Amino acid sequence: MEIIICPDGDEVARVAAETVAQVCWRVGPDVVLGVATGSSPLALYRDLAALVSAGKVDLSGASAFALDEYVGLPEGHPESYAEVIRRTVTEPLGLDPARVRVPDGRADDIEEACERYELAIRDAGGVDIQILGIGANGHIGFNEPSSSLSSRTRIKTLTPKTRADNARFFDSLDQVPVHCLTQGLGTILDADEVVLVAQGASKADAVAAMVEGPVSASCPGSILQTHQYATIVVDEAAASKLANHEYYRWAYANKPAWQGFGQD
Numbered sequence: 135m136e137i138i139i140c141p142d143g144d145e146v147a148r149v150a151a152e153t154v155a156q157v158c159w160r161v162g163p164d165v166v167l168g169v170a171t172g173s174s175p176l177a178l179y180r181d182l183a184a185l186v187s188a189g190k191v192d193l194s195g196a197s198a199f200a201l202d203e204y205v206g207l208p209e210g211h212p213e214s215y216a217e218v219i220r221r222t223v224t225e226p227l228g229l230d231p232a233r234v235r236v237p238d239g240r241a242d243d244i245e246e247a248c249e250r251y252e253l254a255i256r257d258a259g260g261v262d263i264q265i266l267g268i269g270a271n272g273h274i275g276f277n278e279p280s281s282s283l284s285s286r287t288r289i290k291t292l293t294p295k296t297r298a299d300n301a302r303f304f305d306s307l308d309q310v311p312v313h314c315l316t317q318g319l320g321t322i323l324d325a326d327e328v329v330l331v332a333q334g335a336s337k338a339d340a341v342a343a344m345v346e347g348p349v350s351a352s353c354p355g356s357i358l359q360t361h362q363y364a365t366i367v368v369d370e371a372a373a374s375k376l377a378n379h380e381y382y383r384w385a386y387a388n389k390p391a392w393q394g395f396g397q398d
Contacts, residue, residue: 135364137345137382139373143333147177150265150367153329154182155191157263163195166262168322170201170275171218174267174331183226193227197258199251201266201275202316203239205289213303214239237287237315248287248315255321264325268332271295272340272353276316281354285318319357327363330355332372341368342375 140146158165169175185191200219207214216236224234235254241247255261266274271293277285278293291313292300301307322328332341344355345366358364373379 135345135359135361135366136386137373137376138365138367138386139376139379139382140367140369143177143369146331146333146367146369147181150175150178150329150331150365151181151185153365153367154178154263154265155185157327158191158193158196161262163192165193165196166258166260167193167196167198168201168261168264168266168317168325169198169219169223170265170267171215171222172267174333174337175265176222178265178329178331179222179226186226186228193229195233196227196229197233198223198229198235199255199258199261199317200234200236201264201322202314203237204311205239205244205313205315206311207239209240237317239311239315244289244315248289251287251315251317252321255324261325263327263329264322266322266328266330266355268330268337268340268344268355269296270299270336270340272343272355274319274330274355274358275322276314277319277322277354279352279354281319281351283349283351283354283357284320286321287315287317290314290316319354323357323361327365328358328361329365329367330358332366332368334369335371335374337368337372338375341366341372342377346377 138149200215203215224231237251238247268274271279276290297310301310304310343353347353347356349356349359
């Protein structure tokens with residue numbers, strides 16, 4: 135796990151976008167992205183889109199798999215993650231919509247839909263780089279505390295805290311779905327590389343638990359400690375409760391010149 139502490143959110147976005155871009159350059163035109171929703175990765179997508187617009191990254195042949203989706207929202211609902219991904223990822227990054235998959239939260243057979251999603255990821259050759267944020271309670275994807283550390287794509291019940299956090303995107307808390315489909319922690323760990331971004335003091339406890347706490351279902355993000363190539367990019371506020379923050383700064387400033395992003 136590599137911890138990169140940046141002075142502000144703009145630098146978080148720049149470093150994280152470059153991390154993703156380097157994987158895209160290395161893998162080639164058929165790179166497979168894992169994409170997250172929420173506010174944390176929006177600036178990353180903005181900076182990655184700028185690289186696409188400048189001709190430095192070509193994602194026209196890439197595939198993408200979304201982390202999660204609400205259960206029960208009608209097709210085309212503006213806060214469904216299918217629509218959020220279309221607005222914030224597919225169109226800005228120049229992805230082919232036919233190559234972008236989102237879990238089917240409207241399926242009649244939820245279990246079968248989850249199995250199909252896992253199979254689609256495997257058929258694509260797996261995710262080359264998974265983009266993540268982290269919730270204030272330590273969740274990644276919608277893997278709430280107590281999630282199995284080896285879980286696969288499945289239905290989950292959202293905590294009251296998560297629903298309250300997401301209520302700002304809806305007209306009222308009552309409109310926020312109670313259930314979701316999410317890639318499991320085991321699914322996320324299958325990605326070749328992971329880049330997680332976090333900004334703000336509200337994420338400081340979760341970041342500290344993820345990076346320096348025990349690997350525990352109480353903080354689902356802590357499972358990333360077991361991933362060979364996980365890059366954690368945070369701003370000063372999100373890093374404020376890390377006990378070893380000075381070492382993380384020293385290690386990043388003194389990386390060997392040959393060692394690119396995604397190294398442990």
